[in-house]
Structure formats: C-alpha cells, structure tokens
Amino acid sequence: MFTFVILVVSACTLVRARPSLNYLEEPYANESPHTGTEEVRLSAIKRLLAVFGMDDPPSAVGHRRKQPPQYMLDLYNTVADVDGVTKDPYLLEGNTVRSFFDKLRSEQVEFRFNLSTVAQTEKILTAELHLFKLRPQPTLPFSRHHFCQVSVYQLLDSTKSNSTQEKKLLSSRLIPVHSNGWEVFTVTQAVRSWTADEGSNLGLHVVVRALGGGQMDLKMIRFASGRSHHPSKQPMLVLFTDDGRRRSATIEGIDPEDSHVTATLPQSGPAAAAPALPSRNARSVAKATISAEDDEGAASKPCQRLPLYVDFEEIGWSGWIVSPRGYNAYHCKGSCPFPLGQNMRPTNHATVQSIINALKLIKSIETPCCVPDKLYSINLLYFDDDENVVLKQYNDMVAGSCGCH
Known part of the structure; x- marks a missing residue:
C-alpha cells in the first residue's frame, strides 16, 4: 500500500511538471522558479527577435490595430505568397x-x-x-x-x-x-x-x-x-x-518548376484582391503532421524535408504582425546511407565522405548529414513602435529542399 501511494504521488508530480500546451503565452505559475523554464522561454523569444532584427517587440502589441495602407498590403501580396515566402528575391528594391x-x-x-x-x-x-x-x-x-x-x-x-x-x-x-x-x-x-x-x-x-x-x-x-x-x-x-544584411544569392533562387508569374510592384490605387491566408484548420493540419511518431520514423528514412510550422499567434506576436499569421519553415531529417543517389542531392564532398565511411578507412568519419541545401526568404508586414507599417524581407528562413552534405 505504501509503495502504491509513492507511485501515485510521483505520477502527480510528473503531470504537474509537464509544460502547458500554451507554453509560449503562459507565465508558468505552476512551475518551480528553479526549473529555469521561464528563463529558457524568454531567452528563446529574445533570440527569435534577434533573427528578425529586433531587440524588443514593437510597442503596438496589445493596442488596437489600425488598418494598414492598401499600398503596403498590395506590395506584400506582390512580393510574397500566402505563407510570406518571397516569390522573387530580385523584385523588391532593397529589403x-x-x-x-x-x-x-x-x-x-x-x-x-x-x-x-x-x-x-x-x-x-x-x-x-x-x-x-x-x-x-x-x-x-x-x-x-x-x-x-x-x-x-x-x-x-x-x-x-x-x-x-x-x-x-x-x-x-x-x-x-x-x-x-x-x-x-x-x-x-x-x-x-x-x-x-x-x-x-x-x-x-x-x-x-x-x-x-x-x-x-x-x-x-x-x-x-x-x-x-x-x-x-x-x-x-x-x-x-x-539594411545591409547579406542576401543569400548563392543558395536562394527560383526553381523553373516553382516559378511564379512575373509580378510588378503595385501602384497606389484601388485595392487589389488579396489572396486568402491559410485557414486555422489548414494550419492545424500542417502542425499535426509534425508528430513525435512521424519525426522519429523519419530518422530511419532517407534524407527528406518535413513540415515545421511557426505560428506567430502562439508565440504572442499576432498583435503587431499583420501578415503572415505564420509560416512553414520546414526541417531536414533522415539518413544519408551509402551509396548516395542523386535523389539525395549530395555534394561531391558528401559522396567522398560516404565512401570513406563505407570503406571504414577512418573510424571517426561519420556518414554525411541531412541538411537544407536551398533556403528561401520570407516577408513580414508589421507595425513598428510608431505604428508605421513595415515590410521586411528576412533571408534563409525556409528550407526549400534537403540534401546530404
């Protein structure tokens, strides 16, 4: 009986220690201050802001949002698709x-x-x-x-x-x-x-x-x-x-198979029809595909690209970001076994490394890694501290394809 009580208490403790599903928004009131979870969360959000070139979120967060100028909405829809991914990296002057x-x-x-x-x-x-x-x-x-x-x-x-x-x-x-x-x-x-x-x-x-x-x-x-x-x-x-940030022209490009119709920057004038943002259900399906079971199974499969949806609403940024509501960054996972086929998009270096590993010539040499070999930029349309509307392009945000490197 005593053993059973200990097991019950231990199970309850584990349940309480499990983070909430809304971990990006809740203050972790039920967690011990010694776990460092809140510190990790704040640090992660800080690093994410740094990726977007900011020290702090714009003060427009939580305020009643104004209607963005139609010109800026049209411009965003011209240079970006519904997920914010850049249609043509050379269409917009500057970033x-x-x-x-x-x-x-x-x-x-x-x-x-x-x-x-x-x-x-x-x-x-x-x-x-x-x-x-x-x-x-x-x-x-x-x-x-x-x-x-x-x-x-x-x-x-x-x-x-x-x-x-x-x-x-x-x-x-x-x-x-x-x-x-x-x-x-x-x-x-x-x-x-x-x-x-x-x-x-x-x-x-x-x-x-x-x-x-x-x-x-x-x-x-x-x-x-x-x-x-x-x-x-x-x-x-x-x-x-x-702003002088590096353009990843060496790896970012438009595949002929994925090319969009040539677009031109909008002129100030009547509103153009804006493409609809993905529905909540569609985004939920995208996130649902990133289950632990699928992710673990992918590790034993050949190198492939898997979904990785970033939801700005869950992060708590929906108050100042106009578009997109989130985007699919994707991630690469899987093995690069010998022999590397062209479908794994291997570099010459990866091919040589795979051969050395297969021949066991050097024990410390591992198989090549499954990593992004093409990256795309995304666009954010948001309110700054003075409630001006800003359109900004960020490089290397979406894994366009994966390969063995």
Whole structure:
C-alpha cells in the first residue's frame, strides 16, 4: 500500500511538471522558479527577435490595430505568397519598405513625416510621396485647363544653409485636372538629407500651377489630407531601404518548376484582391503532421524535408504582425546511407565522405548529414513602435529542399 501511494504521488508530480500546451503565452505559475523554464522561454523569444532584427517587440502589441495602407498590403501580396515566402528575391528594391503618415495633418499643401525609426546605417534607395488627388468640387465651374503642373519642394532652413533659398525642387510633372486617384512623386534627395541630419526635416511643400505658370485655384486641385478625409487616402511617404544584411544569392533562387508569374510592384490605387491566408484548420493540419511518431520514423528514412510550422499567434506576436499569421519553415531529417543517389542531392564532398565511411578507412568519419541545401526568404508586414507599417524581407528562413552534405 505504501509503495502504491509513492507511485501515485510521483505520477502527480510528473503531470504537474509537464509544460502547458500554451507554453509560449503562459507565465508558468505552476512551475518551480528553479526549473529555469521561464528563463529558457524568454531567452528563446529574445533570440527569435534577434533573427528578425529586433531587440524588443514593437510597442503596438496589445493596442488596437489600425488598418494598414492598401499600398503596403498590395506590395506584400506582390512580393510574397500566402505563407510570406518571397516569390522573387530580385523584385523588391532593397529589403525594407516603410510607410509613414503625415504628422502635420493640415489642410494646406505642406507635409511632414517622422523618420526617427530609420537607422542611419540603412541605405536610402528610393523615397516616394503618395498623394491622393480628389475630383474638383462639382459646384465649381468647369475649368478650361486640362492639365496642371504639380511640383514638390523640400523646405530648407536658410539660417543653417547660409542661403536665401527657402525650398528646393524635388519633383515636378503634369497631371490631369479632372482626374482622381493616387499621384506619386520621388523625394529621395530630401529623405537622404533628413536621415543624415534629423534637424533638417522641415517637411515638404506642394505647389500647383497652371501651364502658363499662374497659380491654380486650390478648390480645383485638391489633395486629401489626414484631417478631413478617410485614413485610406492619407498623404503617405513610402521609403525603400537596405539594411545591409547579406542576401543569400548563392543558395536562394527560383526553381523553373516553382516559378511564379512575373509580378510588378503595385501602384497606389484601388485595392487589389488579396489572396486568402491559410485557414486555422489548414494550419492545424500542417502542425499535426509534425508528430513525435512521424519525426522519429523519419530518422530511419532517407534524407527528406518535413513540415515545421511557426505560428506567430502562439508565440504572442499576432498583435503587431499583420501578415503572415505564420509560416512553414520546414526541417531536414533522415539518413544519408551509402551509396548516395542523386535523389539525395549530395555534394561531391558528401559522396567522398560516404565512401570513406563505407570503406571504414577512418573510424571517426561519420556518414554525411541531412541538411537544407536551398533556403528561401520570407516577408513580414508589421507595425513598428510608431505604428508605421513595415515590410521586411528576412533571408534563409525556409528550407526549400534537403540534401546530404
């Protein structure tokens, strides 16, 4: 009887010590502080953040999420599939795209953007001012002008530049007077100067003139403002940068069999139909395939690629990541027995190592390992600390195929 009581107590202890299925979200209140499980969890999350180039999660976590700009959603859907995997590594200029909303929110044609989240080490590739042109008010008489000249200037501090010049022309072109929709102007020079000297950021000024050079009636040529119009039409600065992280061009590529239809970057405008994200049930099935039994059985099988789904909701990141909800990183498992067939995608070195192992010429030489031999990047669309929407590509995140190396 005494022995039976000991066994029951031991079994209960083991049950209590087993981690919860929600181990990435719960604080482990039932676990002993001496087990170190919470420390391991925090360390693991910290390392995962480092993979995504962050020290801490954005403060947007847990806050009411704003609707991302449609341009950023369209851009994400252009460069990434439903799991976030990059369709074409050379389609996107750089590896980071940010959208900033106008901070002045005035009715005038002046705009200012806070670029404090852009690191000085990032290379500024292209900066675009996106303005939504409204139709002329119907009560106004029809204008005989069919086009107007729209110019974008960078505002300067004449006291610092030792010049009487108060603004610098950045971009200018003709646009139809009676049209409506997004108009995009290149303002790269201004943004480069702002990131080099934050104090020089006095904003942008837009001037509209008739073809003859005279001023146009601002009631005739109107751009949406952040104060009086729908958030989907807010003035926006879109910034393309490169943070200098290595591109894995040597192993990342597009297989001819897996190639996608050639895509082009979206233009600001009407919403494009976005592909549906995988359903909860589909993702559950994907995770269900990674059972312990299957994983153990795979070790005795030839080298192969197996599912490994990373669920951002379970990690606790769904509050700031817009897309994807998770992605299949895959992992490689299995044996590389002699002789290595071409289906195992062996390198010449792995083939020689396999032969040496089979001949027992050197006792300490093991068989080759089953590892990824092709890696793909993924894309994250997320809110940063200032609630700007960021699209970022991360290299070497998905095992595209496995081989014996």
